[in-house]
Amino acid sequence: MKSNFENINVQSSASIREEVVPSRKKIKLPPWLEVAKPRLIPLLLATTLGGMALSEEWPLSSPKLVCTLGGGALAAAAAGALNCLWEMDLDKRMTRTSNRALPSGKLSFNTVFLGAISCTFAAAMLLVSGVNYLAAGLTLLGLCSYVLLYTIVLKPRTTQNIVFGGVAGAIPPLVGASAASGHVGLSGWWLFGLVMLWTPAHFWALAILLKDDYASVGIPMLPSVKGSVFTVKAISRYGLATVLMSVFGIFALPEGGLLYGILVIPFNARLLQLISRLRESPDDKLQAKGVFRWSILYMFGICLLLLISRTDISVQFQNQTLSLASSILFQVNNLINI
Numbered sequence: 001m002k003s004n005f006e007n008i009n010v011q012s013s014a015s016i017r018e019e020v021v022p023s024r025k026k027i028k029l030p031p032w033l034e035v036a037k038p039r040l041i042p043l044l045l046a047t048t049l050g051g052m053a054l055s056e057e058w059p060l061s062s063p064k065l066v067c068t069l070g071g072g073a074l075a076a077a078a079a080g081a082l083n084c085l086w087e088m089d090l091d092k093r094m095t096r097t098s099n100r101a102l103p104s105g106k107l108s109f110n111t112v113f114l115g116a117i118s119c120t121f122a123a124a125m126l127l128v129s130g131v132n133y134l135a136a137g138l139t140l141l142g143l144c145s146y147v148l149l150y151t152i153v154l155k156p157r158t159t160q161n162i163v164f165g166g167v168a169g170a171i172p173p174l175v176g177a178s179a180a181s182g183h184v185g186l187s188g189w190w191l192f193g194l195v196m197l198w199t200p201a202h203f204w205a206l207a208i209l210l211k212d213d214y215a216s217v218g219i220p221m222l223p224s225v226k227g228s229v230f231t232v233k234a235i236s237r238y239g240l241a242t243v244l245m246s247v248f249g250i251f252a253l254p255e256g257g258l259l260y261g262i263l264v265i266p267f268n269a270r271l272l273q274l275i276s277r278l279r280e281s282p283d284d285k286l287q288a289k290g291v292f293r294w295s296i297l298y299m300f301g302i303c304l305l306l307l308i309s310r311t312d313i314s315v316q317f318q319n320q321t322l323s324l325a326s327s328i329l330f331q332v333n334n335l336i337n338i
Helices: 004-020 038-053 062-086 088-093 109-130 133-154 161-165 172-181 186-209 211-216 222-226 228-247 257-280 285-309 312-337
Strands: none
Touching (some): 038 062, 062 109, 062 172, 133 172, 186 222, 186 228, 222 228
């Protein structure tokens, strides 16, 4: 039986996570859905759409769009389940995760493993038959990199686990680009790079909130090993790199980049503002929570801006603005030459 002190720790850790992700308070997922980690899937699909929007072939046909997103969701669910299987013993020892479906015995190992294999097979079939082999291969690469590279190899061994392991979360833009055009161009690699730079700042903000939980089971997350001050400095560097990389979206877009460049300014300003506040108070969990939450909205926002930039209104705005600027420059040049 757990002591009162242990019960307080469990409640405290769980409440922190619920404060950061309010939907956890309102929606209690059934065990079979919980192991798929469905809260992570929407952002993966958003970056997939972002990769598509960067292609000349955008918009895609409805069947291809459905197959790409459906296959991506199934693969992400399989990756989440396999992650839960590998970390089942670890989850039993960590207060935040001890009540999850597997460590609590709500689901059996064999049931979850069969579900993960079924989702993987279904994802592969859907992508091969409805999209193309490259999109299917990249999706499976993302699954394997999350389970093998991040979960098994990097997470328990190095504080830089999310820096290199973040490649798993950065692959969906490549899937989207390959689904749209059959290959991955420079624009797709730009969004891949943006997600890679964004991931450490995003994840380390959450890790600051949960550093004691990670430390209790020996997981070398950066805040647990180096402390909050060191981590916040790293967040600042990656946050600034993210902002600088985001600007190149102006050139990565086939058209409509001007509107994207204007609308991305407030997103970047808010990200830098929140990181600056966290830098002033590295141990302030309220500030860390703010950075974590905004970083999620930030990436959703970037992908939304990419989609908006490919609309006819955005293209017309760019053409008219450039035409007006050209006219003004011509008039100024004439006045100078008089």
